[in-house]
Amino acid sequence: MGEFFTGVFFCIATILIYFLMKRIYTEYPHPFLLPIFTGTVVLVALLYYFDIPYESYMTGGQWIEHLLGPAVVALAYPLYNQRDMIRKFFKPLVISVLIGAMIGILSGYLFARLVKLDDFVILSLLPKSVTTPVAMEIAFATGGVPSLAGIFVMVAGIGGILTAPYLFRLFHIHDVFSKGVGTGCASHAIGTAKALENGEEEGAASSVSMTLSAIIVSLVVPLFTSFFF
Template sequence: MSGLTLFSICLTIIVYIGAKALSSRVLSPFTTPVLTATIILIVIFQAMDISYEQYSAAKDWMTYLLGPATVALAVPMYKNREVIKEKLKQALFGLIIGTLATIASAVWISKMLNLSETVQAASAVKAVTTPVAIETVVIIGGDPALAAAFVITAGIFGAVFGPVCLSTLRIHDPFSRGLGIGTVAHGIGTSQAVIEGQLQGAVSSVAMGFTAIFTSVILPWLYPLL
């Protein structure tokens, strides 16, 4: 590991810890840790003339840790398993409708804006976690790098504005909030749902996993029909 890679990893961790501290002190959609940390890191790297290619090695190391981090989400799921079992049938119905609506709306909006086929394909996978999106988008002829950018953008927007939209619509039930955020904003949204509460985080984790599996199965068949 080079010195720049180690520096980038340490800087990312420090900035994220600072962003979390800010989020706990200033309650606002715009102090969501992922959003704040991303903006600060971009500014720092721009000032230090560090390119994305140079940062990429550090990103790969941290991305590798996404696996264990995702598995750790099983803990709140297990603790809230009785509530999840009780509402599983209703949740599955909502997840299926939500996933199909997310895919269809993304593709249709891309077509209305006369965007390229590559962009349309990348937008179709924006609501699932990055590893699944990268593999799935290849099957439908999209660009993995573009898909990853769409996924991250969708996750940040979901984490920032998802809770606000739910509150505006007077959706305060923890189960419903976790379900909605996890369906459209995958891991980044789930990290925000965990901040709201343990049940929200557990349900969001279930929604994130189901959406990823369902999308990878249904999208190769559904995409040509849209």
């Protein structure tokens, strides 16, 4: 029974921290104040400070984590809602996201090998371009660490949206739809939220690109790792 109450406590604490961080972000919408980043920092700091083992925290945390599976399934809905855009831009969309997703996996792998990262770290960073729940599932399925995958996805998201405006200006990417596709393919949901702020078409393009890339990466990475690991 004791474990149950510890679980309830950590579960509620996580939800409270999340909504507090979300509120701070609403007040001060800076990429470094995104709830996923500040929430992680606060949780890690609290566990560290009160010397709480991660396993005891997870007695409650796992109830929340359990919703990740259905959350991935839920991604089908926004993709379905954008079916008109997918029909209209089918060719440029599929070709660019397919190549972009491949480049992401290959470049991640090559750079990681170049600086001699450990295998379990490389396996955790291969799915970095896709939305967190999918990246965690891929990392888990291929022998990586879901927690690390979550951190790398965060780096791709926050790093991506901080740099995107300069990158697109420098390389003359002016087309709104293409900007959205690039943002979604590289910076997933964090990128899509940012793209939506820039405009509806960019947001829609990013949303479709993000889900498409999640599908491609989840098919390719397991195949890739079976050859290279």
